[in-house]
Amino acid sequence: xxxxxxxxxxxxxxxxxxxxxxxxxxxxxxxxxxxxxxxxxxxxxxxxxxxxxxxxxxxxxxxxxxxxxxxxxxxxxxxxxxxxxxxxxxxxxxxxxxxxxxxxxxxxxxxxxxxxxxxxxxxxxxxxxxxxxxxxxxxxxx
Amino acid sequence: xxxxxxxxxxxxxxxxxxxxxxxxxxxxxxxxxxxxxxxxxxxxxxxxxxxxxxxxxxxxxxxxxxxxxxxxxxxxxxxxxxxxxxxxxxxxxxxxxxxxxxxxxxxxxxxxxxxxxxxxxxxxxxxxxxxxxxxxxxxxxxxxxxxxxxxxxxx
Numbered sequence: 001x002x003x004x005x006x007x008x009x010x011x012x013x014x015x016x017x018x019x020x021x022x023x024x025x026x027x028x029x030x031x032x033x034x035x036x037x038x039x040x041x042x043x044x045x046x047x048x049x050x051x052x053x054x055x056x057x058x059x060x061x062x063x064x065x066x067x068x069x070x071x072x073x074x075x076x077x078x079x080x081x082x083x084x085x086x087x088x089x090x091x092x093x094x095x096x097x098x099x100x101x102x103x104x105x106x107x108x109x110x111x112x113x114x115x116x117x118x119x120x121x122x123x124x125x126x127x128x129x130x131x132x133x134x135x136x137x138x139x140x141x142x
Numbered sequence: 143x144x145x146x147x148x149x150x151x152x153x154x155x156x157x158x159x160x161x162x163x164x165x166x167x168x169x170x171x172x173x174x175x176x177x178x179x180x181x182x183x184x185x186x187x188x189x190x191x192x193x194x195x196x197x198x199x200x201x202x203x204x205x206x207x208x209x210x211x212x213x214x215x216x217x218x219x220x221x222x223x224x225x226x227x228x229x230x231x232x233x234x235x236x237x238x239x240x241x242x243x244x245x246x247x248x249x250x251x252x253x254x255x256x257x258x259x260x261x262x263x264x265x266x267x268x269x270x271x272x273x274x275x276x277x278x279x280x281x282x283x284x285x286x287x288x289x290x291x292x293x294x295x296x297x
Contacts (some may be wrong), residue, residue: 002177003284008185011178019174025156027174035280042291051291062281063185067177074165074173074177076267083257088274095275099282107287114287118280125276128176132269 001050006059007066020024025133028067029126034061036122043112072133157184167242195220 018027038058045051070085077084106114160180168176198219207214214222261267 003281004144004189008189010182011185012182015178016175019178025175030279032160035277039280039284058284062277063178063181065277067174067181067272069175069270069277070161070206071165072270073274074162074254075155076261076264077165077168078272081165082159083186083254085158085161085165086155087258087261087271089154091275093154094211094277095280096282098230099279099284100286102279103287106230111290113143114283119275122280125273129273130211132266136235 001019002060006056008015011067011128012058014060015067017066018064024072025066025129028072028087028133031061031068032122032126032129033067034058034064036119039067039115039119039122042115097140163239163241191224194223198223 001049018030018113022030035058038054042051042054042058045054070088073088074081103114103118106117146295164176166171199217201216201219209233
């Protein structure tokens with residue numbers, strides 16, 4: 001609920017502020033950092049207000065990433081944005097199917113493991129992002 | 143489960159096609175904002191939907207109708223409402239949504255497989271595929287385990 005509310009409100013307002021000031025790759029970078037840090041920090045607090053706050057940060061990261069990634073995908077098409085975005089949708093669905101599966105398995109080992117590993121994966125992905133889409137390589141655009 | 147599968151199969155194309163339409167209608171500099179507005183609208187729907195469904199399921203309509211094997215009662219109201227809203231959206235799409243003439247590309251002779259293999263040959267595209275996977279993976283993992291985390295936080 002918190003995540004959905006933040007995503008809906010942020011995408012209608014605050015995300016535009018970021019879009020005006022940052023390039024696509026920088027926006028994705030910011031989204032990965034916010035999501036990754038929120039997941040890792042979720043291991044620390046036991047007070048509900050902090051968990052809600054970190055959930056909001058996680059949701060804001062998602063709100064940044066979803067429109068920007070769709071835009072980046074759409075730039076690979078000349079006349080068939082639908083095809084490219086369908087490919088993205090298929091990958092989205094794969095992630096949605098595998099997330100709870102992996103989360104459940106990791107949860108049986110430790111309550112913190114799903115958050116720690118996914119958080120590290122998100123933070124580590126910034127390296128791949130900058131390597132492939134950083135300004136030196138593609139001017140920040142695909 | 144079969145109905146769920148059918149519903150998922152039929153509705154899967156809505157968001158990507160809407161996103162493609164937004165991509166077509168916006169300039170390169172405004173596309174991010176267009177996608178964000180679309181995401182915001184979809185997010186609001188996903189928030190309001192469960193609340194409305196919950197409310198409709200609890201409203202006492204007091205009557206029950208039967209047609210062949212189908213029983214229409216209060217329990218089914220959320221489904222009928224969702225179906226009705228989808229039909230309304232379909233009518234609105236037919237009436238108001240038009241592809242601008244300058245964007246009506248000639249797609250004759252365009253091979254889907256050729257297009258896909260051309261995309262997959264590009265390293266940056268293959269790398270880009272990993273990012274939405276990871277984002278949705280993280281989101282689904284978070285949603286799937288949040289209830290446990292909340293229990294841990296309380297006890």
